[in-house]
Amino acid sequence: MNVKWRPSIGTRRVLLLVFAVGVAWTAPPSASTPAPQKGGNKTVFAAAMDAENHPVTGMTKNEWGVREDGVDRTIVDIKPATQPLDIVLMVDTTKSIYPSITELRSALKTFGHTVLAGNPGANIAVMNVAAAATIIADNRKSPDDLDKALSRTFADQTQSTVFLEGMSEAAKKLMKSPSPRRAIVIVNLEGIPEGSTLQPPQVIQQIVQSGASMWAVSYSNDASRLLVIKEGGGAGAVNTEARQGGIGSGNTGQNRDLLLKNVPQGTGGFRVVIEVPTALEQTLNKLAAGLLAQYEVTYTRPEGPTPKLLQMGQVRDGVRISYPATPPK
Numbered sequence: 001m002n003v004k005w006r007p008s009i010g011t012r013r014v015l016l017l018v019f020a021v022g023v024a025w026t027a028p029p030s031a032s033t034p035a036p037q038k039g040g041n042k043t044v045f046a047a048a049m050d051a052e053n054h055p056v057t058g059m060t061k062n063e064w065g066v067r068e069d070g071v072d073r074t075i076v077d078i079k080p081a082t083q084p085l086d087i088v089l090m091v092d093t094t095k096s097i098y099p100s101i102t103e104l105r106s107a108l109k110t111f112g113h114t115v116l117a118g119n120p121g122a123n124i125a126v127m128n129v130a131a132a133a134t135i136i137a138d139n140r141k142s143p144d145d146l147d148k149a150l151s152r153t154f155a156d157q158t159q160s161t162v163f164l165e166g167m168s169e170a171a172k173k174l175m176k177s178p179s180p181r182r183a184i185v186i187v188n189l190e191g192i193p194e195g196s197t198l199q200p201p202q203v204i205q206q207i208v209q210s211g212a213s214m215w216a217v218s219y220s221n222d223a224s225r226l227l228v229i230k231e232g233g234g235a236g237a238v239n240t241e242a243r244q245g246g247i248g249s250g251n252t253g254q255n256r257d258l259l260l261k262n263v264p265q266g267t268g269g270f271r272v273v274i275e276v277p278t279a280l281e282q283t284l285n286k287l288a289a290g291l292l293a294q295y296e297v298t299y300t301r302p303e304g305p306t307p308k309l310l311q312m313g314q315v316r317d318g319v320r321i322s323y324p325a326t327p328p329k
Contacts (some may be wrong), residue, residue: 039303045181045213045269045294045313046323053272053286055293058317064314066299068307068327073299081294084121086177088135088170088212090163091153092188093128096223098155100277105153107280108187112146114288125173129188130156133166135173161228163188163202163256164196167214169204182293183210183269186260187284190273191221191228194253203259205256208326213268215287216260221277243304268294268324286327 048056091107096121097104098227126149137149167184174182184207207214217222264271270290272283297312310327 008074018130020097022158027227037153039301041076041077041298042294042301042328043298044268044310044312045327046297046321046325047270047321048314048321049270049290050320052269052316053283053290054290055282055290056316057293058315059319064297064312065317066297067311068301070311071134073301076298076300077295079293080171081181081296083181083296084123084179085115085183086123086174086179087115087185087291088127089124089228090127090129090133090166090170090184092130092161092163092192093153093156094130094161094189094192095155095157095159096192096221096227096315098191099223100219100280101153101155103205103277103280105150107284108150108153109143109147110281111185111284111288112150113141114285115291116141116143116178116293118288122176123179124278125148127166127170128153128156128160129163131158133162133163133169135169140170159186159193160193161256162196163194164198164200164259167203167224167259168198168206171203171210171212174210174212180211181294182210183212184212185287185291186214186216187280188216188218188260189224189261190218191217192222192253194256196256200255200259204263207263207267208324211324211328213322213324214264214271215269215291216264216271216281217283217287218271218273218278219283220278225323235243235322263266265310265322266325268322270322301327 025210041244048059051055057080059078061075064075066075091108110126115124122141124140124146125135126140127133137153139221140146140149163186170184174184210219260271272287274280307327310323310325312321312323314321
């Protein structure tokens with residue numbers, strides 16, 4: 001739900017658009033008052049995109065607003081983020097990707113080349129996700145090294161994924177990153193059964209603790225559509241009319257799709273759903289451009305109780321921003 005209000009920032013009144021988080025990002029509050037913390041400057045990474053998911057650059061701090069727990073904060077600086085990106089690239093490698101393996105490999109390589117060319121020092125780890133979530137390559141900083149890893153992207157013989165386990169492992173890995181600029185990038189096939197046993201609150205908590213943003217591209221191909229038909233259009237059906245993610249078979253499939261739908265924007269990334277694998281390369285390249293165009297937003301927090309909700313907004317028409325809903329420590 002979008003909520004609009006007109007906060008006072010300095011002597012101006014601006015329109016602040018807020019993304020209301022669709023899931024519980026933190027544990028239930030305790031009955032006691034939160035412990036006070038010292039004030040100071042806090043920094044978050046945010047993305048600004050237009051209606052076609054192209055990054056919007058050149059924005060200034062006079063165009064933005066920041067609130068914590070409904071209280072306006074003073075923005076100190078907004079500038080393009082330059083820190084090295086640390087990325088875990090999670091790829092669906094179930095049996096059903098086989099008909100689109102060529103398009104998938106090409107798209108993954110284009111994504112990697114774009115990121116490495118635009119962000120010197122970036123690190124990309126590749127995780128294949130099918131019946132297990134396995135990191136097949138780590139610490140890839142050059143296009144050639146990354147290409148060697150992505151050339152080993154093959155269709156597994158299994159027909160289900162464990163994306164929740166993969167998200168958990170990716171978050172644990174990124175918790176140790178020396179860079180504050182961290183991202184989980186997911187490329188998944190729609191309608192695939194999910195065999196994860198983890199529950200969403202546990203996975204969300206780990207992602208929030210890692211400080212990573214989530215970015216996702218979900219697509220369909222002939223094999224996944226056949227699988228949906230076989231399932232009778234039930235649990236594995238893909239709602240292409242609404243362009244929303246399909247619900248995988250079983251309760252954990254619903255959990256996976258719930259996370260894919262809500263976590264990206266709630267952590268500062270975004271998700272795109274496409275219907276054909278031929279659009280993978282263009283879409284992943286847009287996602288790479290969005291990551292590269294992140295803003296580093298610095299604002300002042302006074303001494304007081306630890307805030308629970310971060311809200312950000314901007315005043316340009318046709319621009320939407322994605323930011324972490326959990327305030328930085």
